[in-house]
Amino acid sequence: MIGTEWWKNGYYPVVAFRARDGREVRFRDKVGLPRIGQGKSASISVGGPVEGVKVDVVYDPAEPERARVATAMRLWGLPAGIIGLGALILVLLILVTLNGGPLGS
Numbered sequence: 001m002i003g004t005e006w007w008k009n010g011y012y013p014v015v016a017f018r019a020r021d022g023r024e025v026r027f028r029d030k031v032g033l034p035r036i037g038q039g040k041s042a043s044i045s046v047g048g049p050v051e052g053v054k055v056d057v058v059y060d061p062a063e064p065e066r067a068r069v070a071t072a073m074r075l076w077g078l079p080a081g082i083i084g085l086g087a088l089i090l091v092l093l094i095l096v097t098l099n100g101g102p103l104g105s
Contacts (some may be wrong), residue, residue, distance in 0.1 A: 029069045
């Protein structure tokens, strides 16, 4: 990561990497941190983007300019949500079955 950039209502990591074809690609990630305080001089929250930190990047080799920082939430958020919802439905079905059906008969 080469730094942060103020955009809209927060600070966003700016990342540079070299694509497989040798091109140098620079992008501002779409997931950032909200500002603390007022205006562009406000500070970012603790644990925010730090210049010089190495981050994993995912990109389509055909379109490296559309790259994103690879975070656990981006990679696993949707599958984890679907699994959690499925587990909740399964537990509810088991409880309904153990109580003799939907009407408790």
